[in-house]
């Protein structure tokens with residue numbers, strides 16, 4: 001048996017060599033992303049990754065290490081991709097992208113009659129193919145598999161705040177925001193034909209639908225039940241045919257699933273609106289893009305957030321929004337999601353972002369797009 005001390009010494013020597021190679025590899029990854037940004041290429045290159053895995057796993061002589069080698073290479077390329085996403089485009093090499101409109105498929109969560117579909121219908125034209133999914137996460141997965149060209153999900157509601165899962169997903173999947181559609185949202189109490197408001201004892205809706213109408217539900221002593229989606233809840237209630245069970249959903253859902261509107265506009269705040277984001281795999285900057293979304297993490301230091309905010313102030317940039325979310329991998333640390341008014345074609349903006357990046361642990365541009 002080898003001595004532990006000797007083993008660890010050997011590991012230390014190997015790690016030293018590996019770290020030098022790691023640094024070299026990451027520097028090349030940086031050169032690759034500079035090229036990709038100038039040529040409108042996606043960071044994730046599935047064919048190349050498959051090739052890297054195939055070439056290198058076959059070099060491993062011990063058969064029992066093949067699956068570990070594959071895992072090692074995959075993790076290494078994930079690290080390389082996450083590093084690549086932190087680089088900012090160069091205003092001179094960044095060319096405007098024409099929004100893709102022909103022959104595209106867009107994924108949304110829910111069934112026809114959902115608010116996501118309404119946002120999709122408002123943003124995209126009639127020819128756009130629509131693909132529906134059960135969960136928000138499925139839309140992100142579908143884009144990852146190239147099943148769709150874009151996804152559309154809600155990010156924030158004016159009365160209930162952020163839709164946290166989607167904030168986390170847009171960051172974790174490494175996708176880009178290419179557009180935003182704001183939609184005014186009216187929630188209605190729906191019931192089966194002939195039912196009355198007084199009959200309703202329970203309702204089904206998406207958690208957001210229930211939150212947005214909490215005052216009405218409390219007032220009428222109606223018990224809320226969470227469902228995948230407002231329109232799916234309407235569809236479900238329609239199948240139950242029970243006069244005591246209602247749904248909270250749109251007027252389109254009432255029509256589609258043959259339900260009556262028992263009480264309209266029951267949302268807590270009358271001008272209830274939801275912001276939907278359209279996301280894709282590439283950074284697409286259109287000519288009139290005026291909103292830049294960034295996400296960053298900060299070192300645990302006094303005044304770390306202040307330093308970033310000061311740069312925004314010094315460059316006289318209008319900050320449209322700031323949101324913080326816990327970093328799952330390190331408790332009590334947060335990432336910040338900030339919207340700034342401006343364009344990535346503006347040299348001063350890139351300078352400001354570079355300065356901000358110098359004060360963060362990680363920073364990535366999520367997109368530069370038009371708010372509609």
Ligand SMILES: O=C(O)C(=O)C[C@]1(C(=O)O)C=C[C@@H](O)C=C1
Pocket residue numbers: 029032033043044045046048049052076077080081084
């Ligand atoms: O070859 C590239 O395009 C790279 O960006 C490098 C790299 C890698 O780390 O090997 C990273 C991301 C791609 O998905 C494929 C490979």
